[in-house]
Every structure is written in structure tokens, then in C-alpha cells.
Amino acid sequence: MSGTGDAVATASRPPHVVLVVAVAENGVIGQGGRLPWRLKSEMRHFRDVTWGRPVVVGRRTYESFARKPLPGRTNIVVTRDRALAIPGALVTTSVADALAAARGDALRRGVDEISVVGGADIYAQTLAVADRLVVTRVKLHPPGDTTFPRIDPKLWCEVERTDHAAGPDDEAAYSIHVYERLLSS
Numbered sequence: 001m002s003g004t005g006d007a008v009a010t011a012s013r014p015p016h017v018v019l020v021v022a023v024a025e026n027g028v029i030g031q032g033g034r035l036p037w038r039l040k041s042e043m044r045h046f047r048d049v050t051w052g053r054p055v056v057v058g059r060r061t062y063e064s065f066a067r068k069p070l071p072g073r074t075n076i077v078v079t080r081d082r083a084l085a086i087p088g089a090l091v092t093t094s095v096a097d098a099l100a101a102a103r104g105d106a107l108r109r110g111v112d113e114i115s116v117v118g119g120a121d122i123y124a125q126t127l128a129v130a131d132r133l134v135v136t137r138v139k140l141h142p143p144g145d146t147t148f149p150r151i152d153p154k155l156w157c158e159v160e161r162t163d164h165a166a167g168p169d170d171e172a173a174y175s176i177h178v179y180e181r182l183l184s185s
């Protein structure tokens with residue numbers, strides 16, 4: 001745990017919007033519609049931080065889940081295709097509608113977080129309203145076609161960091177960082 005003493009956005013009302021992402025050292029998060037690495041232990045972390053929560057996901061990332069909803073979570077898929085229907089998932093046609101549906105679901109579930117789980121397009125449209133970022137930094141430089149932006153230290157304060165050596169089913173070591181939005185003055 002490493003706090004900087006800066007004021008963080010604890011005053012914003014729950015449910016908080018939390019972006020959950022894994023980023024390589026070169027900013028890459030995806031390649032050809034898939035994750036560009038194999039990190040089994042990090043998948044368990046992803047499951048733990050999103051479990052029991054509404055998850056907002058872009059249609060392309062949803063397809064990378066083998067078109068099966070993530071279990072134990074309300075899957076809210078964002079698409080511009082008004083005809084798309086996905087058994088076991090809620091389909092919305094705007095990011096605003098997805099976040100509104102996620103807020104309602106979080107209140108019904110009695111949880112105080114909405115997880116936004118990508119991909120790049122959806123992160124880009126939700127970063128401005130996020131309260132917290134849970135970022136896995138993967139110690140790799142893979143080729144990729146989708147990236148996550150640099151985290152601006154003027155806007156975000158790192159409040160937690162844990163380091164993880166590569167396990168037997170992990171391609172690389174990684175660290176997990178939690179950032180809270182700094183209160184604007």
C-alpha cells in the first residue's frame with residue numbers, strides 16, 4: 001500500500017465507476033480481438049475484482065469471451081446494432097444507457113461498484129467518468145492494435161500496488177495498481 005497523501009475522490013456517490021484493465025509496458029491491451037498474452041493468475045484477479053458486479057463491455061470484447069456471458073456478473077454489452085440480442089446479457093445502444101443500467105443493477109445487487117471491462121473504445125468513452133482504475137501492468141512489449149492511454153498523475157493518485165512474479169501458467173510478471181481520481185479544486 002502506498003498513499004501519497006493527496007485528496008482522493010472519496011466524496012463521489014456510489015456506485016463508483018471502476019475501469020479494470022491490463023496494460024503492457026508499451027500501452028498495448030489487445031491484438032486481433034484478443035488479449036496479447038496468457039496470464040492465468042491475472043484472470044483470477046479479474047474474476048475477483050469484477051465478481052458480483054455489473055460489467056459494462058464493448059461488443060467486440062464481449063465476442064472475445066467466446067460469446068458467453070461472464071458468470072456471476074450482470075453483463076451489459078454496448079453496441080450500435082439495435083437488433084443485437086444476447087441470451088444472458090443486457091444489450092444497450094449507448095455508453096450512457098449502459099452506465100444507467102449498471103447503476104440500477106448495482107443498487108439492486110447492493111454493490112457499490114460498476115466494472116467497466118473494455119475494450120479500448122469503451123475505456124476511451126468512460127475514463128472521464130471513472131472514479132477508480134484497477135490496472136494490471138504486464139511486463140511485456142507485445143505488438144498490438146488497441147491501447148490504453150497514459151494515466152495522468154495530475155488526475156489520478158496511486159493508492160495501492162502489489163507485485164506478482166509469473167506463475168507456472170503466466171507468460172510474464174505483472175503488478176496491480178489501484179488509482180483513485182484526485183478531487184478537483
Ligand SMILES: NC(=O)c1ccc[n+]([C@@H]2O[C@H](COP(=O)([O-])OP(=O)(O)OC[C@H]3O[C@@H](n4cnc5c(N)ncnc54)[C@H](OP(=O)(O)O)[C@@H]3O)[C@@H](O)[C@H]2O)c1
Pocket residue numbers: 020021022023028029030031032033034035057058059060061062064078079080081092093094095117118119120121122123125146
Ligand atoms: N487488456 C485488457 O484489459 C483488455 C480488456 C478488454 C478488451 N481488451 C482488448 O481490446 C480489444 C477490443 O477493443 P475495441 O476497442 O476494439 O472494442 P470494444 O471497446 O470492446 O468494442 C467496441 C464496440 O462497442 C460498441 N460501441 C462503442 N462505443 C459505442 C457507443 N458510444 N454506442 C454504442 N455502441 C458503442 C460498438 O459495437 P458494434 O460494432 O456492435 O456497434 C463498437 O464496435 C480486444 O483485442 C480485446 O481483447 C483488452
